[in-house]
Structures are given as C-alpha cells and as structure tokens.
Amino acid sequence: xxxxxxxxxxxxMTHVWDSDKAEDIIAAHEGLEGPMLPILHGMQEAFGYxxxxxxxxxxxxxxxxxxxVYGVVxxxxxxxxxxxxxxxxxxxxxxxxxxxxxxxNAATLLRRLGLGWGGTTPDGRLTVEAxxxxxxxxxxxxxxxxxxxxxxxxxxxxxxxxxxAV
Ligand code: FES
Numbered sequence: 001x002x003x004x005x006x007x008x009x010x011x012x013m014t015h016v017w018d019s020d021k022a023e024d025i026i027a028a029h030e031g032l033e034g035p036m037l038p039i040l041h042g043m044q045e046a047f048g049y050x051x052x053x054x055x056x057x058x059x060x061x062x063x064x065x066x067x068x069v070y071g072v073v074x075x076x077x078x079x080x081x082x083x084x085x086x087x088x089x090x091x092x093x094x095x096x097x098x099x100x101x102x103x104x105n106a107a108t109l110l111r112r113l114g115l116g117w118g119g120t121t122p123d124g125r126l127t128v129e130a131x132x133x134x135x136x137x138x139x140x141x142x143x144x145x146x147x148x149x150x151x152x153x154x155x156x157x158x159x160x161x162x163x164x165a166v
Contacts, residue, residue, distance in 0.1 A: 015048035049080035087165035094133040102141035
C-alpha cells in the first residue's frame, strides 16, 4: 500500500468523532482559569476541526451559551468549523511576507483553485488557510504544507507547491 494511503488512513482514524475522548479533553482542562482555548485546541487536535457537537458540549460543561462558544471559535483563525482536506497549505499573510508579494501570489492561487481563504478543493485534497507569521520572515513569502515549512515562494514556486498536493 502506498505511503500516501497509509497516511490518509492514519489521519482519518485519529480524527474520528469520539464523545468519550471529547469528555476527557474537557475534564483535563475545565479546572484551569480560562479553560475555553485549551479545550478548543485539544478538540481540534483530536478531531481536526470543531464539530457542532463540541460546541454544544463545551457550552453545557462551561455553563455558557452556544453563541459565546461560537464567538471564540470564529474569532481565532486557528479553529476550523469544517474538516480540512487531506493536505493543508497555510500561507503567511503577515507584514513581512506581504512586503515581498505574498498577497498577490495567494490571490492568484486561490483564484486558480476557485477557493476562498479556509476553502477546500471539491475533491477534498487541499485546504488553503491563512496564517499570521511563521517566524520565517527573512525567507518570505512563507508557507507550511502539512506542517513542513517552505520559503521564498514566488508565484511559480507557490503553484508548484500546491500542485504537490492536488
Ligand atoms: S511575516 Fe511571514 S513568516 Fe513572518
């Protein structure tokens, strides 16, 4: 079996909804002061996104309204409301990368893929997300593809990087 298939299966297995796991994540953090963000990070790490069931569970357990939980989820770029594609390309939109053309390159790529920020290709292969500084400012425009850093991504290099995933 190809390595890519094994990776996909492993990803799917680790991101299956599991209410016991969700309860464990809440139990591990609810005693903290300001438990919401650690809980949400734990949920996203476990499930790959923040499902509706998680919003309901957190609201009930922290005695908050669902609107309050949604407010936090939508405020932070890190949290996804939908499962990501099999590959995730995070493009830096912070100032140093903008100064070397990241926005134009990203706009070209998103237009070609027919996506907005946070969108996933219809075949589920690639999600393109924004990130605000990867600490690679000297090598901008910078990006992460499946967690691996890439720098000096002019338009052609960005296209080639995205093509690896689609
Ligand atoms: S501004 Fe893009 S890596 Fe810092």
